[in-house]
Amino acid sequence: MSSELESLYQQIILDHAKRRVGQGSVDPSSGAGSELAAGCSTGESHQLNPICGDEVTLRVWLADSRIERVAWEGAGCAISMASASVLTELVSGSTRDDMMEQLDCFRELMRSRGTVVPDEEVLGDAAAFAGVSRFPARVKCAMLAWVALEEAVLAANS
Amino acid sequence: MSSELESLYQQIILDHAKRRVGQGSVDPSSGAGSELAAGCSTGESHQLNPICGDEVTLRVWLADSRIERVAWEGAGCAISMASASVLTELVSGSTRDDMMEQLDCFRELMRSRGTVVPDEEVLGDAAAFAGVSRFPARVKCAMLAWVALEEAVLAANS
Amino acid sequence: MPILSAPSHPLANDEVARIRNDFPLLANELNGRPLIYLDSGATSQNPVSVMEAEQEYYEQRNAAVHRGAHTLAVEATDAYENARSLVASFVGASPEEIIFTSNATEALNLVAYSLSNASSGRGGEAARPYALGPGDSIVVTEMEHHANLIPWQELAARTGASLRYIPVDDDGALRLEEAAAVIDGSTKLLAFTHVSNVLGTINPVAELVALARKVGALTVLDACQSVPHLPIDVTELDVDFMAFSGHKMLGPTGIGALYGRSKHLRAMPPFLTGGSMITTVTMERAEYLPPPSRFEAGTQRISQAVALGSAVNYLAETGMARIEEWERLLGERLVAGLEAVEGIRVLGPRSGQPRIGLASFDVDGVHAHDVGQYLASRGIAVRVGHHCAQPLHRRLGLTASTRASTYLYNTTDEVDAFLTAVTEVRSFFGASAIGGSV
Amino acid sequence: MPILSAPSHPLANDEVARIRNDFPLLANELNGRPLIYLDSGATSQNPVSVMEAEQEYYEQRNAAVHRGAHTLAVEATDAYENARSLVASFVGASPEEIIFTSNATEALNLVAYSLSNASSGRGGEAARPYALGPGDSIVVTEMEHHANLIPWQELAARTGASLRYIPVDDDGALRLEEAAAVIDGSTKLLAFTHVSNVLGTINPVAELVALARKVGALTVLDACQSVPHLPIDVTELDVDFMAFSGHKMLGPTGIGALYGRSKHLRAMPPFLTGGSMITTVTMERAEYLPPPSRFEAGTQRISQAVALGSAVNYLAETGMARIEEWERLLGERLVAGLEAVEGIRVLGPRSGQPRIGLASFDVDGVHAHDVGQYLASRGIAVRVGHHCAQPLHRRLGLTASTRASTYLYNTTDEVDAFLTAVTEVRSFFGASAIGGSV
Numbered sequence A, B: 001m002s003s004e005l006e007s008l009y010q011q012i013i014l015d016h017a018k019r020r021v022g023q024g025s026v027d028p029s030s031g032a033g034s035e036l037a038a039g040c041s042t043g044e045s046h047q048l049n050p051i052c053g054d055e056v057t058l059r060v061w062l063a064d065s066r067i068e069r070v071a072w073e074g075a076g077c078a079i080s081m082a083s084a085s086v087l088t089e090l091v092s093g094s095t096r097d098d099m100m101e102q103l104d105c106f107r108e109l110m111r112s113r114g115t116v117v118p119d120e121e122v123l124g125d126a127a128a129f130a131g132v133s134r135f136p137a138r139v140k141c142a143m144l145a146w147v148a149l150e151e152a153v154l155a156a157n158s
Numbered sequence C, D: 001m002p003i004l005s006a007p008s009h010p011l012a013n014d015e016v017a018r019i020r021n022d023f024p025l026l027a028n029e030l031n032g033r034p035l036i037y038l039d040s041g042a043t044s045q046n047p048v049s050v051m052e053a054e055q056e057y058y059e060q061r062n063a064a065v066h067r068g069a070h071t072l073a074v075e076a077t078d079a080y081e082n083a084r085s086l087v088a089s090f091v092g093a094s095p096e097e098i099i100f101t102s103n104a105t106e107a108l109n110l111v112a113y114s115l116s117n118a119s120s121g122r123g124g125e126a127a128r129p130y131a132l133g134p135g136d137s138i139v140v141t142e143m144e145h146h147a148n149l150i151p152w153q154e155l156a157a158r159t160g161a162s163l164r165y166i167p168v169d170d171d172g173a174l175r176l177e178e179a180a181a182v183i184d185g186s187t188k189l190l191a192f193t194h195v196s197n198v199l200g201t202i203n204p205v206a207e208l209v210a211l212a213r214k215v216g217a218l219t220v221l222d223a224c225q226s227v228p229h230l231p232i233d234v235t236e237l238d239v240d241f242m243a244f245s246g247h248k249m250l251g252p253t254g255i256g257a258l259y260g261r262s263k264h265l266r267a268m269p270p271f272l273t274g275g276s277m278i279t280t281v282t283m284e285r286a287e288y289l290p291p292p293s294r295f296e297a298g299t300q301r302i303s304q305a306v307a308l309g310s311a312v313n314y315l316a317e318t319g320m321a322r323i324e325e326w327e328r329l330l331g332e333r334l335v336a337g338l339e340a341v342e343g344i345r346v347l348g349p350r351s352g353q354p355r356i357g358l359a360s361f362d363v364d365g366v367h368a369h370d371v372g373q374y375l376a377s378r379g380i381a382v383r384v385g386h387h388c389a390q391p392l393h394r395r396l397g398l399t400a401s402t403r404a405s406t407y408l409y410n411t412t413d414e415v416d417a418f419l420t421a422v423t424e425v426r427s428f429f430g431a432s433a434i435g436g437s438v
């Protein structure tokens, strides 16, 4: 198998593409009454990848500037599904500021065309997406859920 | 001087471009009461060369299928003016059928891209336009008055 | 085709191997492997002769056409009009029925906008029959490329006409039994594709034209996937308009053509306006030249037309009937091979049914973009996505598919290598193991 | 211009001689004499680097852009978008403000049709401010090329708006004192040429833009004759739209560009519709991508864009300020020389006044087509006719004129040879002998 391909489809990515952490209902009341404090603010964002037509809808619940929960719906390629899944694991429990740092770091990585070494301390499993940056046509796949997260947080705060 | 140029602008053509036989009023009543029999039928045609915007209006008077008179108005390049002038001289007094033969012969010559030797017996001075056929952009110039003649005769007969 | 120099024996791998030498791009590598180019349905590659024709033009004859006394301009004009004649005779049309455009998309928009202008009262009395309004209908099919759908949606929206469509069945075939009901007395225009760029199906042109003719509707054929691959005689097809693209038939990008029946082109108002399409212009109004000039405003795509003329010569010399037959063989091999792979659903006609050398498919549990990426890693270039046919994909329950498409330069070995790679896809993504859902 | 590698010393004949080596066509003969090409105002010649860029594209990267996962498609997309960035920075715009078209004519039609569509209610609320109707006016000038006149005549006819124009005086200069009256509260759009393709005049953009701005009208600049010859910064010019053609600036035929201010492009409805410009399509309707994609339907002019990018690099490396200065010199030499010939009337600004390297003239007693034919026999390629500006010629009392136009590759010797040939014209046609009338 070509190593190009394996740098894109890291095992972590293939696994997350199947596990899909966070995939489920984005209904604002889903999960309510359980661990989520009544004082949570929540926001949703829907993102479309115009190249392929794939879509992700993502919802966040915030309390005290901390991300309490992420849920998402959608269908797409292995990269996009894995990215949504990894992101959910990564940012759940982070502060808003930490999440923003993670997002910036991930975005920079994606735009780098293979020139940036991922900061594993900040990105955790999301560092596995480093190889995607050498496939410009797939960068949007990896970014889809992250852009949705950014907008959902914005929506929750406004 | 290049011989190409001289094959296009034969002395006869340059002369006719200045003399301009037949240039004058195309008013149907012009020349009336003079040599023209009252029983003449008359027809007019206006032709535009879309490449340059030059125009010729030509009128014929026919009696007994004979071309009694030709008159034309218009402005254009040396080729077009000379062609109208030569044509006037050539067809005045011809029968309709002779004129049609001359027209066919001239048209064939113009379309020949230099491959046809002009029939001087049929074409008279109009044979001098043979060189024009090697300048496709100028063929319309030479044809302008001839096309007007053809349509004017048609108009006179209908 | 007027060019009769094509041999009569069938194309075969050894001749294809020689043909491949004419296409420099095919010698490239993709991801470190010899390139297997199976994306000619999107855009084809250019033979050296086409590139040389273009270069020769720029080195010897480059000038603005239809405008000059100097010899360069005359030669440029000759080259341009000669290209028009070549393209015309390639599809059985007269030169004055061929309008050069940028691509098929612009050709289809040209028809839509000319009718739109007629509907706004442009073009006077002669153009009146081409006007549309409320109460009129435009009919398309559910399998159209967006290029043969959206221009009609917009025309309908501008004029108040309604847009209807002939649906497809679960296999993607046109439901002809419904066509007769959809096309009725209100129908002014029927636009449909000759060959589907997703399914490879060859639509029954004669039947559809007959339905349109019965109600006096104009017919517009999207021939993007047929002119490059099948011998085409537009007089036999008997459609009113036909659009195709140069870049899909060995020509460069930036050039396409619209065939239009003379009597329509002569009556229809212009689309783009500007230089080279007028006779007399005042500050108030303009008089327009007859077709094809009326529809070719501004400085033309001269070198691209010259190159397309050269491409058409290449195809004619190879022989369109031979190309059709070779691609029928490759297409059948593609489909039969794909049908034999577990978890693969081929869209469109089953193996054994007529199609061009094109097959789109869905891999159970693996997204089309991942399929394409895997194949690319094996040196195989295919297309993934909705192929500009979202409604058709939606109808077939998909958002995307993977498409392999051939041309005269593809070998059976390439098809086989592609099929082998396809068998590996599901296990790579772990889809076969877990029974179908990533 | 962001590319700062251009030398600072002025262009001179010795450097021009080296530049000429890059242009194979210039080494040709015309009618048995070394070609003197003075028709760059119609179309310019291509340097080898531009042709190589195009060929390299077809040999290495040819694929449909914006559509594929395979590496070829990615490289094609990169090449195309890189070309957009080069062209954008060449005129001081952002990439998303540059739309590739076939030529300037199509660019101007794009604006006219988009406004037309807005006027038919397309594009929803956002597009409302771009609608025109009865009571509105469109203003052009009397010196426009047909490409910047007829699209507005047709737009006016479709929407019921009126078309007005700023007249020119006997020397062909815009009567600015009348402009302020012509442009009034009803004016929705002012379209004018930066540099006249007949007169060589450079129009006062700032003054005209100020008049339009005062009444809230959109401004459309025809920059066909300025972008190739002058350093252009569209932000400084401060117009809303600007059109130019690749074939006049060392690029191939079949490519042009429209600059559009972002806020307008984002609000305006599409012109051509089809693939590659949509997000979601159903059988009933389509959602459109943001600009520039919204305005680029179908398979794009990829190799032509790549070649135009290369042309722009060639110009930037030579230095637009140096080209401007060299052509100012050539233009002055042309006009001063022509003014000195008996029986010649130069159109437009007198010698000593600003113009580009372009001069049109009338030869007393000799028709322009005969002048051009004579010059061609001396190896000199010029343009004759109305140069797609019939109204201007009519205003100046002519139907046609002869035009010589230069570019960076013309020498002062060529201008002198041209001037010598011009002095011979009247005696050849016997016009000088008989005092002015053939």
Ligand SMILES: Cc1ncc(COP(=O)(O)O)c(C=O)c1O
Pocket: C275, C297, C298, C299, C300, D041, D042, D103, D104, D105, D106, D145, D147, D148, D193, D195, D196, D197, D222, D224, D225, D245, D256, D388
């Ligand atoms: C001033 C001007 N405007 C518009 C055009 C039209 O350009 P094109 O024919 O490339 O569309 C030209 C050139 O012909 C021109 O000189």
Ligand SMILES: Cc1ncc(COP(=O)(O)O)c(C=O)c1O
Pocket: C041, C042, C103, C104, C105, C106, C145, C147, C148, C193, C195, C196, C197, C222, C224, C225, C245, C256, C388, D275, D297, D298, D299, D300
């Ligand atoms: C069936 C069909 N119609 C229309 C088009 C549009 O062609 P183009 O993009 O060259 O305008 C294509 C190709 O993309 C096609 O396959």
Ligand code: FES
Pocket: A049, A052, A053, A054, A076, A077, A078, A079, A080, A140, A141, A142, A144, C369
């Ligand atoms: S291909 Fe659609 S998101 Fe990756």
Ligand code: FES
Pocket: B049, B052, B053, B054, B076, B077, B078, B079, B080, B140, B141, B142, B144, D369
């Ligand atoms: S140039 Fe106009 S008729 Fe000859």
